[in-house]
Amino acid sequence: MNGAALPLRIGPYLVERQLGAGGMGEVYLAYSVAGEPVAVKVIRPDRTDPHTRARFEREATIARTISGTGRVARFIDADPFAEQPWLAMDYVPGRPLADVVKSQGPLSTPLVASLGALLAEGLAAVHAAGLVHRDLKSQNVVLGDFGPVIIDFGLGAFVGASNASLTQAGVVIGTVRCMPPEQALGEVDVTKAADVYGLGTVLLYAATGHYPYDGARWEAVAAQVVNAEIGPDLSGLPAELTPIVTAMLAHKAEDRPSLEEVTRQCADLMRLLGTSPARARCALIQETTPKDHPTMVLPQPDTPMLDRLDSLERLLREESASPAGGIPVPPPDGESDPNCPAESGIESDVENSPPPVLVPEPLPGTGSPAEPAPQRGRPPASRRVADELRKRYAMGPALTWSKR
Numbered sequence: 001m002n003g004a005a006l007p008l009r010i011g012p013y014l015v016e017r018q019l020g021a022g023g024m025g026e027v028y029l030a031y032s033v034a035g036e037p038v039a040v041k042v043i044r045p046d047r048t049d050p051h052t053r054a055r056f057e058r059e060a061t062i063a064r065t066i067s068g069t070g071r072v073a074r075f076i077d078a079d080p081f082a083e084q085p086w087l088a089m090d091y092v093p094g095r096p097l098a099d100v101v102k103s104q105g106p107l108s109t110p111l112v113a114s115l116g117a118l119l120a121e122g123l124a125a126v127h128a129a130g131l132v133h134r135d136l137k138s139q140n141v142v143l144g145d146f147g148p149v150i151i152d153f154g155l156g157a158f159v160g161a162s163n164a165s166l167t168q169a170g171v172v173i174g175t176v177r178c179m180p181p182e183q184a185l186g187e188v189d190v191t192k193a194a195d196v197y198g199l200g201t202v203l204l205y206a207a208t209g210h211y212p213y214d215g216a217r218w219e220a221v222a223a224q225v226v227n228a229e230i231g232p233d234l235s236g237l238p239a240e241l242t243p244i245v246t247a248m249l250a251h252k253a254e255d256r257p258s259l260e261e262v263t264r265q266c267a268d269l270m271r272l273l274g275t276s277p278a279r280a281r282c283a284l285i286q287e288t289t290p291k292d293h294p295t296m297v298l299p300q301p302d303t304p305m306l307d308r309l310d311s312l313e314r315l316l317r318e319e320s321a322s323p324a325g326g327i328p329v330p331p332p333d334g335e336s337d338p339n340c341p342a343e344s345g346i347e348s349d350v351e352n353s354p355p356p357v358l359v360p361e362p363l364p365g366t367g368s369p370a371e372p373a374p375q376r377g378r379p380p381a382s383r384r385v386a387d388e389l390r391k392r393y394a395m396g397p398a399l400t401w402s403k404r
Helices: 050-063 097-104 109-128 163-167 192-208 218-226 242-248 259-272 277-288 303-321 381-392
Strands: 013-021 025-031 037-043 075-079 086-090 141-144 147-150
Touching: 013 037, 013 303, 050 075, 097 141, 097 192, 097 277, 109 147, 109 192, 109 259, 109 277, 141 277, 147 277, 192 242, 192 259, 242 259, 259 277
Parallel strands: none
Antiparallel strands: 013 025, 025 037, 037 086, 075 086, 141 147
16 A cells, blocks of 8 residues: 555445555455445556546547457446546456466466467457557456456556656556557557557466566666567467467567457467367366465455445435535635535545545446536536646547647
């Protein structure tokens, strides 16, 4: 937690504990009022600006439409215009591929081929929705009872949002090793081929335990990635996988195979090795998901959390019935507001916990924004922030992204 207080509530979700933290922000295990576990990521304030908020808003809208795959953690909800933007995804029980390889060693060739085919199928559904993940790496692939699932989807707006992203220590060290050259050079509007490259780094790591490029500092890694004369480190990669991974890590985007080709090549390799894609998937699950591991089970709220959820549910019903349609918050610069009395808030409804850091605009627990309706009084905080940003930067309601 780095000394920071655990937020009580993020949007309409009640926080139980932190799952992890990184250069982009913190990830929390939280529950909807119905008790459904979700993973909520709060974006660091210094990683946001009006342009990235606008892009995040657009991508969050599109992300809701992704269907046809269970290989990408389901996008549930987001508020790009909260003081600290957040997004909620399905909680995926399992272990990151990076942890599996560190504890059990590299995967066998048939299992790597299965991993490649399954993830390529999942990414194809993402691309069909008009999106690119942009941040594929072994930490973002969770292995569980269902097989591999890609998480952290929906953060594309914050990955490489500006050239300054390459100066964020901790962000790039964990990402630049898996970036294609065009993204490492600062290109923002990368193509589907960027995800093919990212998937190639995942397969290389799964098979060898190392990345295509490495170094003590991110600058040294980035210099290798963008240099066409320096090929990726494929040491330890089984010969059967070398043609597939080499093509995926091609320096030029146009030289990389399509995801459909990756799926076909991986399926052909599994058959060549004497197994079928379906059997290899079963073997992958069996060898990477120890049943006695606590992360393999969906978390359930305990009795104290159930009591807190009851309090939150009552509070959300009161908020939805209030004229303002949101949590009253103090106006800027200490101004008084008749619709925002000082005694308002959630402290009286939830036991001795710190005040919320974010204000929900969506309907609680539904994963969908509230239907527009005439409202009186003070609008929800995230809507005020959005209106203020649009006015300040002369943006219309249909925010667009422009390459800088």
